[in-house]
Amino acid sequence: MKRRRLLKRAAGVGATVTLLLAALTSCSGAASGKAPSITAPEVFYLRPVGDKSGPRDKDPFHFSADDGKTHTGVRGPADHTLTVDVLPGAKSAVALREGGTCTGSSTHVTCEVRSDYDSRSDGGVSLVAAKGSKPGDAAVVRYTYADRSGKKVTARTKAVVGEPVVEVLTAKSLGGVRPGAELSRPIVVRNTGEVPVRGLVLKIGLEQMEFEKRYANCRYPSFYKGHITVCEFPDLRIAPGQTVTIQPALRLRAPRTKMYASFSSEARPLDMGPENGGAMAGGDHGDGPALRPESTTAEKGTYAKGGGWTNVVLDTHADYSVSDVNLYGDPGTKRTFKLTVRNNGLADAGATEQLVFSPPLGMEMVKQPMQEYDEDSYEPSCENGAFVYTCDIKALEPGETQTFTFTMRLGDPGEGTLTLRDKKPTQDWYVGDRDPDPSNDKAVITVHPDD
Template identity: 85%
Template sequence: MNGRRPLKRAAGAGAVVTLLLAALTSCGGAAQDKAPSITAPEVFYLRPVGDKSGPHDKDPFHFSAADGKVRTGGRGPVDHTLTVDVLPGAQSAVVLRKGGNCTGSSTHMTCEVRSEYDSRSDGGVSLVAAKGSKPGDAGDVRYTYADRSGKKVTARTKAVVGEPVVEVLTAKAVSGVRPGVELSRSIVVRNAGEVPVRGLGLAIGLEQMEFEERYANCRYPGFYKGHIAVCEFPDLRIAPGQTVTLRPALRLRTSKTRMYASFNSEARALDMGPGYAGVMASGDHGDGPALRPEVTAAENGTYAKGGGWTNVVLDTHADYSVSDVNLYGAPGTKRTFELTVRNNGPANAGATEKLVFSPPLGMEMVKQPMQEYDEDAYEPYCENGAFTYTCDIKALEPGKTQTFTFTMRLGDPGEGTLTLQDKGPAHDGHDGYVGDRDPEPGNDKAVIRVRPEQ
């Protein structure tokens, strides 16, 4: 999902607050002015003073303002004032940190800003925990956006000291799984933070697997062809240190022909910001049972902040083979020939192999396989070093081949080699990587011969 698939927070919990003035209208089909607005998080969690831990995917503090006027050529002049105030009673929890074109104190800042302002690009005030504050302390911060005429619009953010830190029980790899069988996996989450999780969002992503069961309270966006489930539990509360298991366990169907698969479980507190909102815009609910959270005892294992991927290694193999090539002709003769790699199955091991082509001595390159790296721009497909050509082999379904076409000028009679080699686990970082487990290593090597004209 880093990488990674989106979650959407619950409506109302952490939703963006937008307060509008009376709308401006215009006639005809021209673009219309809109009301001035401020967009700010309803709730924002602060790390305790001196503590840099917390969620790995937290959305940075961000707010924006706009006067709503239609204009061309930029974001307007610096003719608006943005005021940020820590409201009475909140000073012991939150203070302001200055940035951008702002002046003032730790509880009151004034910024001269453009008609369209965004704290990400323009800089500005940020919120930090006050000295002496403790987890659970909270208070309101108010934003006031005004034009030169004095028209104002306001919004508020509740700042909370401490954060909910959602962690998901993960495993780097699962091996020994038979192809085509059902794999059952439970989703276990815990709150490693200082304050309660208020609403949980969950995204489950599959690669080379399918959902055997689709849950009634999860959406399955069609854009991802049913390989992502997005679920929300807006009423769930997880206390600091508490563990929750979602039941029933996931039922996943493994591929009959793929050797490697993976699944991802990502979770976050729904009021931690918009996060991955995109995929909730579409997708039907499943027709199976609903996933239900249940408070359970803590389980041993590795918990990852926000979740992560688990690789699945299926108990199968792929037999790749390469064949001999014979070339006939006198020295200096040009010959075009094909080097063909075949996957004899029974599985597709992915792009795990490479072909190393060492031509006979005296052969000269005339033309080699090329690939387009930009529009109408090409480069050699195979890497060339010390007169050896190393060609990546794509993922091949059982029974499929990949062919590399070369044109070379022959030298004296002689022999070269064709060798299939494993790329090694570093090529994709797949935990549990075991290559193609080729049971017939004898056909991983072949000879390319140059012989006199017959």
């Protein structure tokens, strides 16, 4: 089903218990899936007592249990047992907090659960740093799940007080970049958290740009057609307060016929587990040199938790033009006509322009251009206010046109106007299309008497 396209680069996630999810471990009694199983994080991090700061976009703590039986979609009674224990020797680091149908103490909780328990939807046990704990303290938490027949399975996770907080040196925008030029950008990462970063994942994403060099220890997932790379440094340790620079500097190629491009530099601890459920898995390694982290002094600039996007404004322009339209007929005559916008180049400026159509007085709308926003669902392509139609122009390659088709009843002879204009800027780096020839940004639509 077709849907509206939404550009979405970042979304914050909040959770009462702020945890970093690591690689998941699934413990099961049989590969057939007919034995009970638990899926739980292998490692997660807890905020110290009273501290609500931490890394951006944290995944909330999550685990699930299943008895392995075939379920019909109708959930049965809560006749399975889930037990959570803080193992001896580390009780001063982590405390259990029960909820839902769970009861117990800060170190031992028992829950009566259904056969397909999920902590996200069913609630239950959460973990918090124990009073008196300090960053670096750790505990092992054990889960025991039993089905109706008494079959049991266990899983364990390591809980660590404090979090590694990865920040990446970013620039909001780069201007004056020559079309087709090579950009060399260093990747600088620092840890502002309370505990060390143990392994690092670096993800670079490109829009309208290309990788000039593909690195040997980075993967290029085929689904993203070479516009995303994932680089892993499993042996890297970044102590709290330490900064590292990834060498050599990242080499990117700017587009030749675009006005705007962007790239992202994002980093996260490796033990947070696969991003987006493993969507970035796979891909061939590059044939260039291997990237290597080097400890450095902190560079001046803006650091963003987890990283962010940099917008690139190319030193080029687009020349949009609109042409006169002549209509002939007596008042009341129905006419269908096209308003055509053309990009004369040099570059594609993206969806930065609008066509403002003010019809001659006396015209009456019969049919206006429509666009499909969902399957078999349509809406007008142009906004109408006070009988002035404002039409968003899509991204046009040099030489490409876009046409808006109207059907209207003519009034008395007269003139209307067609005007091209930049959209209102939404960011301070936005420069519109830098149209070098404003004379062709205006035209007239004229109603002539029928001879």
